Amino acid sequence: MSTKKKFSIVIPIYYNELNIPYTIPRLKNLQDILPDFEMEFVFVDDGSKDKSLELLLAEKEKDSRIKVVKLSKNFGSMSAIQAGLHYATGDCIGIISADLQDPPELFEKMITSWESGNKVVLATRMGRDESLSQRLFSNTYYFLMRKFALKDYPNGGFDFVLLDKQVVKEVNKISEKNTNIMSLIYWLGYSQDTISYIRKERKHGKSRWTLSKKIKLFVDSFVSFSYAPIRVMSFIGISTALLSFLYGLFVIYNAIFGSIPLQGWTTIIALVTFLLGLIMVMLGIIGEYLWRILDESRKRPAYIIDEVYSEGE
Numbered sequence: 224m225s226t227k228k229k230f231s232i233v234i235p236i237y238y239n240e241l242n243i244p245y246t247i248p249r250l251k252n253l254q255d256i257l258p259d260f261e262m263e264f265v266f267v268d269d270g271s272k273d274k275s276l277e278l279l280l281a282e283k284e285k286d287s288r289i290k291v292v293k294l295s296k297n298f299g300s301m302s303a304i305q306a307g308l309h310y311a312t313g314d315c316i317g318i319i320s321a322d323l324q325d326p327p328e329l330f331e332k333m334i335t336s337w338e339s340g341n342k343v344v345l346a347t348r349m350g351r352d353e354s355l356s357q358r359l360f361s362n363t364y365y366f367l368m369r370k371f372a373l374k375d376y377p378n379g380g381f382d383f384v385l386l387d388k389q390v391v392k393e394v395n396k397i398s399e400k401n402t403n404i405m406s407l408i409y410w411l412g413y414s415q416d417t418i419s420y421i422r423k424e425r426k427h428g429k430s431r432w433t434l435s436k437k438i439k440l441f442v443d444s445f446v447s448f449s450y451a452p453i454r455v456m457s458f459i460g461i462s463t464a465l466l467s468f469l470y471g472l473f474v475i476y477n478a479i480f481g482s483i484p485l486q487g488w489t490t491i492i493a494l495v496t497f498l499l500g501l502i503m504v505m506l507g508i509i510g511e512y513l514w515r516i517l518d519e520s521r522k523r524p525a526y527i528i529d530e531v532y533s534e535g536e
Contacts, residue, residue, distance in 0.1 A: 230334065231263040231313030232327075235303035239321040240273040241427040246321045247282050247289075249328075256331050264289045266321075267307040270297030283532055295527040299436070301404045301443075302526040308391050310531065317385045322430070324423045325383040332418050333385040342387035342413040348379030349419045364441055372449035373409055377417060381405060387413070400525040401515050403444040410448060446511055453512070456505045463498065 232250060239246070247264075254262050268276045268291065276293060283289040292310050294303065304318055315337050319325050325346065333344040365380040382405050386394075390413050399407065409415075445452060 227259060227261045229263055229313040230257060230260040230315055231265055231311035232317040232319060233265045233304060233307030233311055234319060234321050235267050235269055235300045236271060236275050236321055237269040237297065238271050238273050238275065238431050240275050240278065242321045242323065243275060243278045245427060246323055249323060253327055253330060256328065257334065262288050263313055265292065265307045265311050267292045267303040269294050269303040280532060291532040293529045295529040298526040301402065304404050306526045309395055314388055315385055316391050319383050322425050324425055326420065329418065329420055330385065336416040337385055337387065340414065341416040342390050343408060343415045344385040345377060345381045345415060345417045346383040347377040347381050347417045347419050348422045350421045360437060368444060371451035372445060373406060376409060384408065398525065400518060401443045402447045403440060406444055406448055442511060446515055452508050456508060
């Protein structure tokens with residue numbers, strides 16, 4: 224019986240046909256860097272419609288360390304990671320994207336930190352070889368997360384991480400939908416270490432990380448980890464009520480003393496339109512919270528497993 228510790232790596236896959244021929248060899252090379260560990264690679268096909276699954280199954284036939292989890296449809300990268308964590312069996316588990324923007328070789332330093340007692344090791348980004356718009360969105364998102372949701376959240380954020388099996392067990396017990404799994408890991412509060420690196424530009428394939436998905440992640444993160452939107456609504460409501468009361472006193476004063484003539488309906492219409500717009504925005508924010516409460520109350524799973532291809536299958 225092997226006495227080696229096991230290191231599992233979870234890799235979500237979504238239209239990564241062009242990346243897989245480069246990603247798998249880089250991951251396999253980790254065995255030479257980490258000879259004292261037994262390796263396990265858990266690829267999660269998140270409803271890809273290209274040849275990603277076909278390529279993964281071909282690689283699995285050649286390497287028993289590869290496990291492939293096929294979801295029934297596209298549930299999103301966060302759900303794919305959750306699925307992978309359920310099927311990872313390592314003493315420590317890494318999470319990395321398939322596009323090689325994050326260097327797999329950094330796992331060596333991350334495992335050294337884990338062996339020293341840290342249960343969560345975050346690979347945080349010092350910089351990005353990405354477009355200005357991507358950097359602007361990311362920097363704004365992580366600034367707001369630090370300011371209003373999770374104090375001391377890493378400046379550059381992270382989605383490249385190493386976890387102790389105890390942390391994975393807790394994440395699996397939560398099984399929360401419509402969330403940011405990385406923020407959830409940070410929120411758990413286990414002993415952490417950070418290792419900085421520069422995120423590289425994607426060389427193969429096209430990113431499917433669309434603006435709509437970024438906006439959903441933004442909303443999910445704040446609804447899941449911050450009460451700031453509700454507090455802002457309360458502040459605006461109280462301020463508006465106070466200003467309306469003062470304006471009412473002003474109108475009554477003018478009606479009695481007539482010091483300043485009130486002309487036309489333009490001001491009133493503009494004010495009513497503004498307040499109605501404000502109310503609609505507030506109702507939209509409340510709706511986001513209510514939808515997530517409804518979604519959780521239905522007890523539908525965050526993902527559906529179609530098939531699992533593991534050793535001997």
